[in-house]
Structures are given as structure tokens and as C-alpha cells.
Amino acid sequence: MSLLHVDRVSVQFGGLVALDRVELAVEPGEVVGVIGPNGSGKTTLFNVVTGIYRASSGRVVVAGHDVTRAHPDAIARLGVARTFQRIRLLERLTALDNLLVGYYGRSAVGWLELLRAGRVRRQLQRFVEQARELVTLFSPELAQQLDRPVAELPHIDRRRLEICRAMAGRPRLLLLDEPTAGMSPEETRQMVHDIQKAAASLPGLAIVIIEHDLSVIQGAAQRVVCLNYGRKIAEGSFEQVVRSEAVRVAYLGSDGDGVAAGS
Amino acid sequence: MGKRLQRVSLAVGLEVVAYGWFLAFLRVESALGSLALVAAAAALAVALARAGALAWLRRELDSGVARAAAIFGLALAATFPALVRDNPYWIFTLNLTLLYVLVGLGLNLQTGTTGLVNLAGAAFYGTGAYTAALLARDAGVPGVASLAAGTLAAAAVGALLFAPVLKLRGHYLALVTIAFGVIFHLVLNNTEALGGPQGIYGIPDLVLGPWNLQRSPRLAGVELHFYANYFWLLLALAAAAVWWAWRVYDSPVGLVLNAIRDDPWVAGTSGVNLPRWKLAAFTAGNVLIGVAGSIYAFMIGYISPENFTFEESLFMLSIIILGAMDSVPGVVTASVLLVVLTEKLRAIQDYRFLLYGVLVVAMLIFRQQGLWPPPWRRYGLPAAAPSSGGGAAR
Numbered sequence: 238m239s240l241l242h243v244d245r246v247s248v249q250f251g252g253l254v255a256l257d258r259v260e261l262a263v264e265p266g267e268v269v270g271v272i273g274p275n276g277s278g279k280t281t282l283f284n285v286v287t288g289i290y291r292a293s294s295g296r297v298v299v300a301g302h303d304v305t306r307a308h309p310d311a312i313a314r315l316g317v318a319r320t321f322q323r324i325r326l327l328e329r330l331t332a333l334d335n336l337l338v339g340y341y342g343r344s345a346v347g348w349l350e351l352l353r354a355g356r357v358r359r360q361l362q363r364f365v366e367q368a369r370e371l372v373t374l375f376s377p378e379l380a381q382q383l384d385r386p387v388a389e390l391p392h393i394d395r396r397r398l399e400i401c402r403a404m405a406g407r408p409r410l411l412l413l414d415e416p417t418a419g420m421s422p423e424e425t426r427q428m429v430h431d432i433q434k435a436a437a438s439l440p441g442l443a444i445v446i447i448e449h450d451l452s453v454i455q456g457a458a459q460r461v462v463c464l465n466y467g468r469k470i471a472e473g474s475f476e477q478v479v480r481s482e483a484v485r486v487a488y489l490g491s492d493g494d495g496v497a498a499g500s
Numbered sequence: 501m502g503k504r505l506q507r508v509s510l511a512v513g514l515e516v517v518a519y520g521w522f523l524a525f526l527r528v529e530s531a532l533g534s535l536a537l538v539a540a541a542a543a544l545a546v547a548l549a550r551a552g553a554l555a556w557l558r559r560e561l562d563s564g565v566a567r568a569a570a571i572f573g574l575a576l577a578a579t580f581p582a583l584v585r586d587n588p589y590w591i592f593t594l595n596l597t598l599l600y601v602l603v604g605l606g607l608n609l610q611t612g613t614t615g616l617v618n619l620a621g622a623a624f625y626g627t628g629a630y631t632a633a634l635l636a637r638d639a640g641v642p643g644v645a646s647l648a649a650g651t652l653a654a655a656a657v658g659a660l661l662f663a664p665v666l667k668l669r670g671h672y673l674a675l676v677t678i679a680f681g682v683i684f685h686l687v688l689n690n691t692e693a694l695g696g697p698q699g700i701y702g703i704p705d706l707v708l709g710p711w712n713l714q715r716s717p718r719l720a721g722v723e724l725h726f727y728a729n730y731f732w733l734l735l736a737l738a739a740a741a742v743w744w745a746w747r748v749y750d751s752p753v754g755l756v757l758n759a760i761r762d763d764p765w766v767a768g769t770s771g772v773n774l775p776r777w778k779l780a781a782f783t784a785g786n787v788l789i790g791v792a793g794s795i796y797a798f799m800i801g802y803i804s805p806e807n808f809t810f811e812e813s814l815f816m817l818s819i820i821i822l823g824a825m826d827s828v829p830g831v832v833t834a835s836v837l838l839v840v841l842t843e844k845l846r847a848i849q850d851y852r853f854l855l856y857g858v859l860v861v862a863m864l865i866f867r868q869q870g871l872w873p874p875p876w877r878r879y880g881l882p883a884a885a886p887s888s889g890g891g892a893a894r
Contacts, residue, residue: 287769309768319769327762330755331876338759341752342770348784351747354880361752361879384876406771 238301240265240443241286241317241410246295248278248285248467255281257467258295263410265441270448270458270475274487278467279447280322283412287319288312300409314343316409320399320416322447326387333383335398336368337361339405364405371401374438375431393424397431404435411436413446417453429453451479463487504564511569519576523583525844526590534844558875574739581728588725589843595727595799597839598734599792604819604831605745606788611817612826613754614781615761617674620681621816624786626808627684628654628793630694633703633803643707647794654790655783662782666775681810688805699804706798708733713798730799737795741788745828750877757781758826822863824870833872 243261247254256278263269271279284290286297288309296305299315318339326335341364346357372380375397379390387395396416403411416432417425436442448454454461454475461478463471465487471478478484521541528534548554584590603621610616618624632650635641641649665676689697705714713729748754759767760774768774797803819838823830845855863870 289765289769308774309765310771310773313769313771317769321765325763325766327759327766329762330758334755334758334877337752337755338766338770338772341756342759342767342772344771346752348748348753348780351744351751351753357751358880361881365881386876402770 239263239298240300241445242296242298243282243286244296244298246282246285246292246297248281248290249293254467256285256292259464259467259469261462261469263443263445265409265443267460268444268446268458270446270454270461271464272448272451272454272461272478272484273464273470277464277487279464280414281467282464283319283414283445283447286312286412287317310342313406316407317412318403318406318408318410319412320396320403320414322414322418324392324395324399326395326399326402328388330387331384332379332387332390332394332398333365333368335387336372336383336402336405337364339402340364340368343406368401368405371404371435371438372397374435375401392419393428396420396428400432400435404439407439409442411442411444413444415447415449417448417450425450425453429457433457451475507565508568511565512572515569515573515576526584526587526840531845570739574735577735578732581724581731582719582722585722585724585728588727591725591727591731593840593843595730595734597835598731598738599796600816600819600835600839601738601832602734602741602788602792603816604823604835605741605828606785606792607816608785608820608823608826608828608831609745609748609757609788610782610785612820612824613749613761614757614778616778616782617671618677618782618785619674619810619813619817620677620684621789622808622810622812623677623681623684624654624658624789625793625796625812625816626688626803626805627657628790629797629803629807630688630700632794633700633797634694636704636706636798637700637702643798644709646798647706647791650794650797651787651790654793655786658786659779659783662779666778678810681813685805685809688808695804697805699802699806700797701802703797703801703803706795714801727799730795734795737791742828742832745831749826749828749874750879752879754826755877822871824873827870827872827874830870830872830874834870837871 239262241261241263243259245258245260246256247258248256259278259282261269261282271282273279281290285292286299288304288307288311292305296303298304299312299317302315304312304315327338346360350357369380369383372383376394379394379397382390387398390398400413400416403413413432417428420428432444436444446454446458458475461471461473461475462469463478463481463484465483470483470487471481473481521537525534525537528537580594581591603625607618607621610618628650630650631653632646635649636643636646661676661680662673665673688694688699694700705712707713711729713733714726715729716723716726717728718724756767756772756777759770759772760777764774796807815838819834820827820831822838823832823834845851
């Protein structure tokens with residue numbers, strides 16, 4: 238049984254077909270890259286898997302549970318976490334607050350439990366320690382600045398926080414939507430390295446990563462899927478996919494220099 | 501220990517000075533005199549804030565002495581009815597203030613913390629008031645039970661109203677609450693059984709066990725106005741509500757509610773059950789509003805539809821706008837300012853509204869974030885490195 242099974246899923250917005258009978262299976266421990274030109278449906282795929290959009294037809298199955306009609310929180314509680322293409326942080330709060338949402342999203346204490354201050358505080362302290370350890374894997378400097386408002390932090394730290402928030406709930410499936418967008422090649426390499434390091438602490442974690450930078454995909458993903466106009470046009474190893482005729486055509490008749498195709 | 505004693509004395513001293521200033525402010529008859537007092541205090545506050553006194557105060561008064569300062573402050577406040585016994589009108593005004601603290605905390609939990617804009621505060625307040633008053637007068641239900649019923653009624657009506665719109669996004673809830681407020685007012689005006697436009701009069705005394713709140717209390721041979729009873733009851737309730745609201749704010753619950761307010765996608769994909777928490781926050785807020793409304797009915801003994809208009813709802817909402825969204829101290833500050841200043845400025849009649857206008861414009865220009873923005877959450881954990889200060893930058 239696959240961890241994630243996207244079973245012939247279509248998503249339609251009025252007359253626009255954003256996803257057209259897309260089929261995708263992800264096994265525990267796998268890293269799958271999703272590529273494709275802008276507007277090819279990559280983010281829509283994430284949105285339908287996390288319950289933000291609803292499939293017009295087809296099924297989404299997570300660890301044996303049919304979540305096609307489930308709400309985002311129910312899907313998250315099955316162990317699916319994600320980041321967003323445009324970083325979504327709670328801008329009015331601190332870095333620590335943002336991380337704690339990842340820990341407490343699944344199990345916020347109830348009103349009455351607030352009266353049991355000691356218990357609440359011990360749990361909190363544990364989460365704060367875990368958060369600090371997790372962030373340290375990405376950036377020891379950032380781990381020392383968790384009391385700062387996120388709005389003040391540089392882009393790369395904001396992206397790190399978003400990824401850490403997603404990993405905070407110890408997910409089984411992590412969906413990363415262009416985690417290195419807007420970063421220099423050096424920063425990109427570092428980020429991919431850090432993500433792999435953090436992922437190693439969650440055995441069996443499967444990652445699906447949307448990337449424009451094909452060199453990232455090449456190094457990190459065991460399997461690559463290419464979407465175009467909402468359809469899956471290729472799937473296989475990185476080499477297989479970038480050499481496929483359909484993918485070349487999709488990337489504007491590129492002469493095979495796939496790395497340059499990203500924008 | 502010596503350090504701690506010093507800090508406690510500092511806190512206590514500040515409280516006594518503030519209290520003394522407040523009493524003097526109430527005593528001064530002329531509008532000019534009160535304005536001068538306000539100006540003096542404001543100038544002093546601004547000067548001190550500029551000099552960095554706020555950060556220093558926050559450090560000095562941190563956690564260790566907060567409890568002692570709160571207990572002393574409450575004891576000090578409890579002397580108020582005795583100190584203004586020649587003028588029960590001011591006790592009444594402070595009672596209104598405390599009612600608005602309760603209402604403001606409720607609205608703040610809904611609107612400020614969770615982002616559920618409630619434009620029907622007065623209608624939920626009225627639901628509590630009418631329920632308690634009718635039960636006590638026509639069904640002979642005893643005091644505590646009437647208060648509880650009024651509170652529950654406000655919460656239940658809110659939950660019923662809310663359930664159908666839970667799935668809608670954006671400002672639909674705000675629209676639904678406006679509609680509810682208008683309908684509530686119309687129904688009260690047109691229903692014979694609810695007293696129609698005449699409202700409900702002859703609401704019986706509020707008796708809690710051996711304590712009849714409508715009887716003038718005697719303290720050491722001195723007789724106080726019966727408003728003093730309500731003052732003490734409301735002071736205790738407001739203090740408990742402030743304590744609880746702060747607990748909620750500075751906890752993972754407050755955080756999760758903020759996440760719902762700021763980004764439902766982030767909250768949802770992090771596992772937050774949005775409908776459940778929205779309903780919980782809306783209902784808990786209405787509990788506070790409802791209990792305030794129920795007590796209000798007993799205190800003034802006569803209620804009519806005109807107490808629960810849309811304008812009143814807007815006034816309630818202005819408390820959290822002036823004080824700052826999601827700020828417990830902001831609610832208290834703004835309640836005192838709005839209610840006491842309104843009464844104080846009755847003397848200058850129509851110019852009051854001019855002053856409100858100036859105040860609103862000044863706030864919008866100089867301090868959009870509200871008077872007292874919420875501090876960063878610390879979850880009651882010990883302070884780490886010096887943080888970047890309160891939420892003033894927001």
C-alpha cells in the first residue's frame with residue numbers, strides 16, 4: 238500500500254482543467270521530484286492532496302485512508318505536511334510562535350487544560366527544545382533568534398522556518414513547493430543538504446518536491462514526474478524524464494539542456 | 501529577597517499614584533480641570549515612554565511581582581465605592597466600565613484573537629439581559645440560575661447562529677452578525693411578550709445566597725449605595741476574566757486561534773480543526789458577553805430595546821479597536837477610557853463628539869496598532885535573551 242496514492246485525479250476551475258487524470262504513487266522513504274512549466278498544475282497537485290482544493294474526479298488516498306473529501310486538518314493529522322510556493326508565515330508573530338503552530342496544530346491544549354499550568358508548561362518546554370534542535374540543523378544562528386518577529390527575518394530564514402514548521406509534527410509525507418525559489422546556487426545547495434539532514438531524523442519520511450531548478454531535482458530525487466497542462470507527461474529517473482521527447486517539447490522545444498529550462 | 505521587596509514596593513507605589521490620580525480626576529468638576537489632568541498625565545506618560553521607562557518598567561515588574569501587584573491592585577480598587585460614597589454616580593460609571601471589560605474581553609477573543617468579526621455584541625448582551633430578566637421576573641427563577649441561564653442563552657444563540665456560516669469564508673460572519681443584531685432589535689420592539697418598545701421593568705432584586713445586591717451595604721457603620729455590591733461582584737468577575745483571558749492569550753490556544761485568524765491555510769494544513777476552534781472561540785466570547793448582559797439587567801432594573809442597538813454594538817467593538825486587537829490590557833485600558841471619559845465629558849455636551857472625532861483621527865494617524873498592542877507571547881517561560889520588545893512595531 239502506497240503512502241500516497243493520487244488516483245486519476247482531475248481538478249477543474251470552471252472551464253479550466255488544472256489537473257487531468259493525474260496518477261501518482263509515493264512510497265515511504267521516497268523522494269519524488271515534480272517538474273513542469275509554470276501553470277502546469279504542480280501546486281494544484283499539492284493543494285488537492287492537502288485538501289485545500291477538492292478533486293473534481295478521482296481519489297486521493299493517504300496511508301489507506303480515502304481523503305478525497307477530507308478537510309486539510311484531517312489530512313494533516315494523517316501525517317501530511319507541506320510548505321507553500323510563496324512562503325506563508327504568520328507575519329504578526331515570532332519565529333517560535335510559527336514553529337509551535339506546527340507542533341500544536343495537531344493537539345492544541347483545550348480550554349480546561351489551561352488551568353493545569355505545570356503540565357502545559359512542561360509540554361511547551363519540550364516542544365521549544367525540539368524546535369530549537371530542528372532549526373539548529375538548518376541554521377544555528379537562527380536557532381538563537383527564535384524570539385524575533387518573523388517579519389524581520391531574511392528570506393532564507395523564513396523559508397527555513399516554514400520547512401521546520403512542516404517537519405515539526407513529525408510527518409510521514411512532506412510536500413515542498415519550490416523550497417529554494419529566490420536563492421543563490423550556494424544557498425540552494427545548502428538548503429537541499431539541510432533538508433536531507435533533517436529528513437534523516439524522520440525515518441520513513443517521504444518527500445515530494447516541486448522544483449524549477451533541475452539540478453536540485455537531479456541530486457535529490459529518486460524519481461521524477463513531469464506535468465504539463467495538468468497532465469502527467471513523463472515519469473521515471475531524472476535522466477529518463479529530461480530526455481523524454483514530451484518533456485523537451487513542453488519546455489519550449491529545448492534542445493535537451495534541461496538545466497537551463499527552469500525560470 | 502530585598503530585590504523582590506523593592507520591586508513589589510515599586511509596583512504598589514505606582515498603583516497608589518495611579519489610583520490617586522484617578523480619584524482626583526473624577527473629583528475635578530470643571531471640564532477644563534479634567535482636561536488639564538488628562539493632558540498632564542498623557543504628557544508625563546509620553547515623556548517617560550520616550551525615555552525608555554516602559555521597557556524598564558516591564559523588566560522591573562516581570563512575572564515575580566505580577567501576582568502581588570495584582571492582588572494589591574484589586575484590594576485598592578475594592579475601596580473605590582467607599583471613597584466616592586457621596587457620589588454613587590461614579591460607582592455606577594465604574595460598574596459600566598467593568599461590564600465593558602467583560603464584553604470587550606469576549607469580543608476580543610472572537611474578533612481580535614480569532615478574527616471572527618462580531619458586529620452584534622449588543623444583541624448577545626441583550627440576549628443575556630432579556631433571558632435573565634424574564635426568568636427572574638416572570639418565572640421566579642433565583643438569581644444565580646437566572647444569571648447562568650442568561651449566559652447560556654447568549655452562548656447558545658451564538659452557536660446556533662454560527663453553525664451554518666462556519667463553512668463560509670471571509671466576511672460572511674460579520675454580515676450575519678449585523679443581520680442578527682438588526683433582527684434582534686426588531687423582534688424586541690415588536691413582541692408583546694418581550695415588553696415591546698417599553699421593555700422589561702420591575703426586574704426583581706438580584707439575590708446570591710445571603711447577599712441581596714439591591715440592599716445598601718453597611719461597612720463599619722457607613723452606608724454605601726447598592727451599586728457598591730455590583731461593583732464588587734463585577735470587579736471579581738472582571739478580574740477573573742482578565743486572568744483567564746491572559747492565560748488563553750499566552751498559551752498554545754491563543755496561538756492556534758491567531759493562526760486561524762492570520763492564515764486559515766497554514767492553520768488547516770498544520771492540523772488545526774478550524775470549525776471546532778472557531779465555534780469554541782465564538783461561544784466562549786459570548787459567555788463573557790452574556791454574563792455581563794445578565795448582570796446589567798439586574799443592576800439597572802429596567803431594560804428596553806434601545807439598550808441593545810447596532811450603535812451599541814459598534815461602541816463595544818470600538819473598545820478593542822482603540823485598545824488594540826488581541827490585547828487583554830488593551831481591552832481594560834480602552835474600557836476605562838471610553839466609559840469614564842464619556843461620562844466625564846458630559847459637561848461639555850455636544851463637543852464630546854468633536855473630541856471623539858479628533859481622538860479617532862489622531863489614533864489613525866499616530867497609532868494604528870491601538871493603544872496597547874499585545875506583547876510577544878512568552879508562554880510563561882523564563883525570558884531568554886532580551887527580546888526585541890513589545891508589539892509596538894506591529
